[in-house]
Amino acid sequence: MYLPLDGRGPLHGQLVRSLKDAVMTGRLPSGLRFPPTRLLAQQLGVSRNTVLAAYEQLRAEGFMQARVGSGSYVAMPGAPVQPRSEPPQRVAPQSAYARRLRRYHDHAHMPGRRVPGALHSFQYGVPFTNPLLTSAWARALSHAAVYTQPHYPTAQGLPALRVAVCEYLSLRRGVHARPEDIVIVTGTQQAVSLTARVVLDEGDEVVIEEPQYFAVREALQIHGARLLPVPVDGEGLCTDLLPERPPRLICVTPSHQFPTGALMSLARRRALLDYACRHDCWIFEDDYDGEFRYDAQPHAALCGLDDSRRVIYTGTFSKVLFPSLRLGYIVAPPGLRDDLISAKWVDDFGSPAIEQAALAHFLADGGFERHLRRTAKTLKQRRDALLGSLRRLAGDAVDIDDSHAGMHLVVWLRDRNVAQGEAFIAFAQSRGLGLYSILPYYFEPPARAGLLLGFGAMSVAEIEEAARVFAVCLGEMDWGSVG
Structure with a gap:
């Protein structure tokens, strides 16, 4: 434990002031156990009597509570620790590699992250986890x-x-x-x-x-x-x-x-x-x-x-x-x-x-093989549920690229351009449905609106409900308002 002593007066008084400051500033939060007296004395290079005297004063002033057979604990809440405020600094890239990092990667906006607030999400890249x-x-x-x-x-x-x-x-x-x-x-x-x-x-x-x-x-x-x-x-x-x-x-x-x-x-x-x-x-x-x-x-x-x-x-x-x-x-x-x-x-x-x-x-x-067999069976059920629900509920509004593999499907919005697709994703999010554009995976944007629908992390019931919401959004979307 880091406890600076100010050098003013008796050692036990210096220790009392340092511990009080740690409690009041929140560095020692309420309920935290104080170090045993012998250990703290060794760490600070002082006598155990010095630590005992400091602890006794802290108990008398209500900063410390002793629990029989357990130790001594911080008894009063202090202010939360305020980190030192420093103005943000933005320096120029320090290397060619750093320049390319800034040019090509934006960690805060990577594709495929879960849509905030979505009740149902076709998030891809999230594998099925077998209990x-x-x-x-x-x-x-x-x-x-x-x-x-x-x-x-x-x-x-x-x-x-x-x-x-x-x-x-x-x-x-x-x-x-x-x-x-x-x-x-x-x-x-x-x-x-x-x-x-x-x-x-x-x-x-x-x-x-x-x-x-x-x-x-x-x-x-x-x-x-x-x-x-x-x-x-x-x-x-x-x-x-x-x-x-x-x-x-x-x-x-x-x-x-x-x-x-x-x-x-x-x-x-x-x-x-x-x-x-x-x-x-x-x-x-x-x-x-x-x-x-x-x-x-x-x-x-x-x-x-x-x-x-x-x-x-x-x-x-x-x-x-x-x-x-x-x-x-x-x-x-x-x-x-x-x-x-x-x-x-x-x-x-x-x-x-x-x-x-x-x-x-x-x-x-053989544990891995058993896992693969169970997982493949479950994923096929989920894939079939998604395909069946989309074909039944979305009908002629979508084209589905069925790859017969993996944990996602590519779905194209028929007769809709990229701008309409992005607007539809935002509209679906407002209805609690997480959808994901295929756009980030192209150098040149495709001519039509495409979606990646992941099914690996969803149950069959969740897939069917999400597909129902998807179809409702298709019907309610004001396509004419988007160029």
Whole structure:
């Protein structure tokens, strides 16, 4: 405890004044336990009798209350602590990196945040949380805490987790990797950041999908890359529109394009791999939720078709388990593996070991597979509820892009432009419904109004009620008032 003594008069008097000031200014709030006299005497370098005398005076004046067998407590409320007021200071960016941070990222206005005050919200990017997962994960963590070594983990990741990831990828995604190829990271965002540092110089060109995931786009822009958007259609990235002058890196989400939901066709996958091989460029494959397909057999990952080892494959457990886990992985091409491991070491020395060990155990003992099966069944029920409700209630007013995968749908407002779409989102919010525009994911705004409707975090009953409110808003909206 920090207690300055003013040097005036007896030590116990100085201590009384310091403790009173701490109580009156709120630094010692009402009900807080005072330190034991022996401990405080040791901390201040005074005799215990000095502290005893000070405590006795504080009790006499009503500042302290003694509780038998428990200790002494602050007995009266003081004024709340007022932090020192300093005028806000806005300095010029101190580096090129800081200039790009300010240009491309606005932390206060990121897409996808929950709409304030919404009774029902189609918030996307929020995964389904299985209640059974909580107890299973608690057991895995408890087991890992006992057996995990307390020293720094290896930067590449715990061997047990890398082995478990390889087995999982071979079974689920058709990727045959070796444990030495795996680099454990905190998620997709760190994976793209490390990749940018390893393969890009400032000013290098990167092909990115149009539309695309904003966080990957911003990470590349902040790194200093020059982005070349290439359109996406129903078969994924339009490989016939790849630039003649090859980029250094191509970023794709082939198994479930974000945000459109398109699945890249086999022909385009082969065309993309051939392009990368011929032009000596790298592919960053973001397989963020390839586990969840509802009406079709999951396709093998692009990395599983890659014979030339040009694909930097990344996946995350945040979407299939829970976002706070912050664990994912990179399957590193042999030529980049050591550089990626070194970049990870520089970034944070390695991901938390106890969580890695718990996840390895969860994967190895079948808990993860059981979780995936339960989650996929529940998500299909919720997706079907949303599709059925929209088709029944919204009818001809919307067009639905059904991707047969993931945890969101893209819904287009038929015959409505972008301005009308933004006005409709505001109108729905006034009726307690949270809606989300597709606009932030485009470099060039689309010609029509599009929405991302997430269903992962909503029950079937909530989905049906939210869809009803959605339809009511469509009918009540004054479309003619918006140009």
